[in-house]
Amino acid sequence: MKIISVVGARPNFMKIAPFIRAIEAHNRVASEKIEHILVHTGQHYDKTLSQSFFEALNIPEADVNLHIGSGTHAEQVGYTMIAFEKLLQKERPDWVVVVGDVNATLACSVEAKKELINVCHIEAGLRSGDMTMPEEINRLVTDRLADLLLTPDEMSSENLRKEGVEEQKIKFVGNIMIDTLEANREKAAALSLEEILENNAVNEMYGQPLKTYTLMTMHRPSNVDHKEILEPLIDFLLNEVAASSPLIWPVHPRAEKQLNAFGLWDKVYSHPNVILLKPVGYHEMLKMNRGARILLTDSGGLQEECTVLGTPCLTLRWNTERPITLRKYGGASVLVGNEIEKIRKAYHETLALDVQPLRPNLWDGHTAERCLKAILDI
Ligand code: UD1
Secondary structure, X not given: OEEEEEEOOHHHHHHHHHHHHHHHHHHHHOOXXXXXXXXXXXXXXXXXXXXXXXXXXXXXXXXXXXXXXOOOHHHHHHHHHHHHHHHHHHHOOOEEEEEOOOHHHHHHHHHHHHOOXXXXXXXXXXXXOOOOOHHHHHHHHHHHHOOEEEEOOHHHHHHHHXXXXXXXHXXXXXXXXXXXXXXXXXXXXXXXXXXXXXXXXXXXXXXXXOOOOEEEEOOOHHHHOOHHHHHHHHHHXXXXXXXXXXXXXXXXXXXXXXXXXXXXXXHHHOOOOEEEEOOOOHHHHHHHHHHOOEEEEOOHHHHHHHXXXXXXXXXXXXXXXXXXXXXXXXXXXXXXXXXXXXHHHHHHHHXXXXXXXXXXXXXXXXXXXXXXXXXXXX
């Protein structure tokens, strides 16, 4: 059997690492080996967003890099399809495996189906219901086309059933991100926070020992692409969050670009309690997440990691495709959108809470094996 699996952007790397490991384990014992080709579309190309994750998670170098790079959604999807079509015609795999919801996920699943190749989607069935999110469009199209839809939780399986997906295509396997989290917990715990800050510092180093801190990440267009949204958020973060405890912020390139464009970069950069970092590696983020008193983020993956780690999380979005991570379902996160009054209220309420780790069904570190088995069973 020949499988091509595809990654494009940062959140894909932690999902593909355990899947590759599962193939390697299979090939060590099985008489019929799987031929595996790893394709990187090259959507994320900075060392901090891409190569450093390959190294940290022991992902073998991609067999093929399509070097798509930055661009509009249409450019990224279009260039990926053109390059991927040629590759599929040359390789003719039995399966194309896509993960998550980035532009690579959409482009490669469309192209695979046009070449009459089976598509397996790992992390299928997530729905935010928000059609202004590029990722929601990517999820819908990918799931409409996929032949095997591997879901992280029962709610996602139910979403697919409601959309009319045939039962035999849906398989609940658990959350593959948690395989990576469990495999890397100890290594992350052994890191020194001071060294992480020192090695990734963007602004003046914070002078005192860190006892407690807030952690944040933000990159979604809905938060960073409009000055009238970003500016009040920044004012709240600087004047109210960073005023009471140090704020660690690894800055995504999109956020940095927009802060500069809106003339907000200098005040963030020069705030004495804001610790600006370059985008950090997987273990570094895991270490900082575990130690944070609270995390503010618009990332879906971090919401899930907070749930398993028990870190109180404010999700800077109005909706989520991952409701299982919400406090009302026992998780660690609460949706606060980008309205300051709502964020302020939730922030103070959350500081007083004792959030316990939650392990949803099958978030057990063995999802990748179930994913591979589901493919082999067909
Ligand atoms: C993408 C994903 C999103 C994911 C996020 C995590 C899509 C539609 N979105 O969003 O789901 O949560 O990655 O990081 O696929 N840039 C660099 N260096 C890089 C890559 C990008 O400087 O290595 C710059 C680009 O020029 C662009 C900005 O960062 O200005 C955004 O990159 P882009 O790939 O468009 O999407 P993300 O916002 O990263």
